[in-house]
Amino acid sequence: MTAVIGHRNPDTDAITSAIVYARYLSRTGREATPYRLGELNFETQYVLREAGLETPALLESLPAGSEVALVDHNESAQSLPGLETLKVVAVVDHHKLGDLTTAEPLYLRFEPVGCTGTILARLFIENNVHIEPLEARLMLSAILSDTLHFRSPTTTDVDREMVAFLAPIAGIADVKAYAMAMFAAKSDLGDTPAETLLKMDYKVFEFGGQPWGLGVVETTNPGYVLGRKAELLEAMRAEKAASGLAGVLLSVVDILEETNRTLVLSEDEAAVLRAAFGVEVSGDEADLGSRISRKKQIVPALEAYFA
Amino acid sequence: MTAVIGHRNPDTDAITSAIVYARYLSRTGREATPYRLGELNFETQYVLREAGLETPALLESLPAGSEVALVDHNESAQSLPGLETLKVVAVVDHHKLGDLTTAEPLYLRFEPVGCTGTILARLFIENNVHIEPLEARLMLSAILSDTLHFRSPTTTDVDREMVAFLAPIAGIADVKAYAMAMFAAKSDLGDTPAETLLKMDYKVFEFGGQPWGLGVVETTNPGYVLGRKAELLEAMRAEKAASGLAGVLLSVVDILEETNRTLVLSEDEAAVLRAAFGVEVSGDEADLGSRISRKKQIVPALEAYFA
Incomplete structure (x- = not known):
């Protein structure tokens, strides 16, 4: 049995790709089960509800030597604790290659496209594996989510082609309406605690040998998020201290207007933002323009x- | 322009895969040129001569930031010096994942099969790219070479299927006879210096944080190689000192009988061989049985x- 996992602080691609790749592996001769490494955001909850699917089980650890397949990530800091003790048999991802190493040959499939769902769709097609409507719906949802319905600069022609290919199989006639419903679900932040907002789409990266935490809130309603700035800065301060981070950033991305206003905790972050992006930073906010x-x-x- | 390179101390797969992948990339929209990182062995010389191809140019370095595609390897110790300063845009490989990291998303295609040529053949097929007879011949040669005509335990069903698929395209009616001719060419070691024999198929690995040099001579005529044991041990001693290695091993593999007699330089290596393989080592040779x-x-x- 191979456990299939997306990254911590899962987004729609991490969850749906784990589900779809586990089904693909099981169908092609390797028994596999999808898991999640954290709580689902509102968008992903909406996608699974519309698909009539249960939430995958939460995975906290695996015994050393267990077989695992990674989707939508490859860096240990974003994966299951103790990843280095596990046997990684496959990785399907669209990110840069991080610190992963293996003791034996494995299956790796990385493509510089907008979404892991796009690569999975190609896997089905290349190997003549039948795509069920449910699977088409999940892959399509992931692509719309990761590319912000083709607004993100990460979008490639292949992502667009796959959505056009998958939509009729999924039985989704109006892709735009479906995307807007997903984004509305994501933006319904209600009384979500500030700590949860920070961690909703959050990853730790190593820069110059030091850990930085980078959070993103993608929303159709940035005013609501920025209205809670004081709470969010307090959550960032707590996280920075608790995890010994060199810096922490939270970008509030307006999905529809394609703008990025990033919260700035201290002069540590301000100095780096000025130098790295050539932007002015005054107070606790930096305008990163259209860097979404x-x-x-x-x-x-x-x-x-x-570097 | 992307430079396509196989590993140092190139074998047939490293050279032919660089040539074939460069042609694949050029045909699918990315201009690419194959290079070699060292001298060709006799088998590879035979394969290129039969194919009517020139030897690719030797590459010694590239300016920082140059685009490079790796085939048949991914570890920096086996690649171009300064790999970490280059922009790796694609890797096609069948080895374990080593120390490679990238700053940006890239194309990675690893499969646990016997040969990079096998994966390349799948790439052509999946993407409906026409395979020319020359390309089929090169991929088939690589698979026969890496799998020792299906004798190696690294052989998979996919390797066999691809040879069956490629042979008619290549116009090679008698695959067995062609493989024997390749192996005879490889075994024609003539007056090859001992240093060259050691480095013919040689890679440096990190074990327990220390570098080990592992050479293999695959031959249909092991008696000839073992008859030059004294010279070879001297070459191993010189290499160990010159490169600051913790150990150096040279395995003489009988391709037809599928046996491995490994030369043992000192008690450093003997102790490790006894513990790692449970074999007896007496004198300057260890019988590693059928570990080819x-x-x-x-x-x-x-x-x-x-570990």
């Missing part, structure tokens, strides 16, 4: 600065 | 021992 992709625009700029 | 695959049988046992 952490993967394609935020992380590379920070990496270039620290 | 460095990747599948030698390296994993050494890794398990040092």
Whole structure:
């Protein structure tokens, strides 16, 4: 039995890709079960509810030597604790290659596309594996989520092609309406605690040998999030101290207007933002303009600065 | 322009996969040129001569930031010096994942099969890219070479299927006769200097944080190689000192009988061989039985021992 896992602080791609890849593996001769490494955000909850699916079980650890397949991530800091003691048999991902190493040959499939769901759809097609409507719906949802319905600069032609290919199989006639419903669900933040908002889409990266926490809130209603700035800064301060981070950033991304206003905790972060992005920072907020992709625009700029 | 490179001390798979993948990339929209990182062995020279191809140019370095695609390897110790300063855009490989990391998303395609040529053939097929007879011949040669015509335990069903698929395209009616001709060419060691024999198929690995050099001579005529034991041990001693290695091993593999007699330089190596393989070592030779695959049988046992 192979456990299939997406990254911590899961988003829609991490969850749906674990479900879909586990089904793909089981169908092609390797028994597999999907798990989640954290709580689902409102968008993902909406996607699973519409698909009539239960939430995958939460995984906290696995015995050393267990077989595991990773989707939508490959860095140990974003994965199950003790990843280095597990046997990674497969990785399907669209991120940069991090600190993963293995003792034996394995299956790796990385493509510089907008979404893991796009790569999974290609796997089904290439190997002539039948795609069920449910699976098409999950892959399509992941692509719309990761590319912000093709607004993100991470979007590629292949992502667009796969959505066009999957929509009729999924039985989704109006892709735009479905995407808007997903984004509305995501933006319904209600009384979500500030700590949860910070961690909703949050990853730790190593820059210059030091850990930085980068959170993103993608929303159609940035005013609501920015209205809770004081609470959010307090949650960032607590997280920075608790996890011994060199810096922590929270970007509030307006999905529809494609803007990024990033909360700035202290001069540690302000100095780096000024140098890495050439922006002015005054007070507790930086306008990062149209840099809405952490993967394609935020992380590379920070990496270039620290290198 | 992307430079496509196989590993140092190139074998047939490293060279032919660089040539074939460069052609694949050029045909699918990315201009690419194959290079070699060292001298060709006699088998590879035979394969290129039969194919009517020139030897790719030798590459010694590239300016920082240059685009490079790796085939048949991924570890920096086996690649171009300064790999960490280059932009790796794609890797096609069938080995374990080593120390590679990247700053940006890339194309990675690893499969636990016997040969990079097998994965390349799948790439052509999946993406409906026409395979020319020359390309089929090169991929088939690599698979026969890496799997010792299906004798190696690294062989998978996919390797066999691809040879069956490629042979008619390549116009090779008698695959067995072609494989024997390749192996005879490889075994024609003539007056090859001992240093060259040691480095013909040679890789440096990290075990327990220390570098070990592992050479293999695959031959249909082991008696000839073992008859030059004294010279070879001297070459191993010189290499160990010059490169500051913790150990150096040279396995003489009889391709037809599927046996491995490994030269033992000193008690450093003897103690490790006894513990890692449970074999007796007396004098300057160890009988490693039918362990003929460095990747599948030698390296994993050494890794398990040092871990």
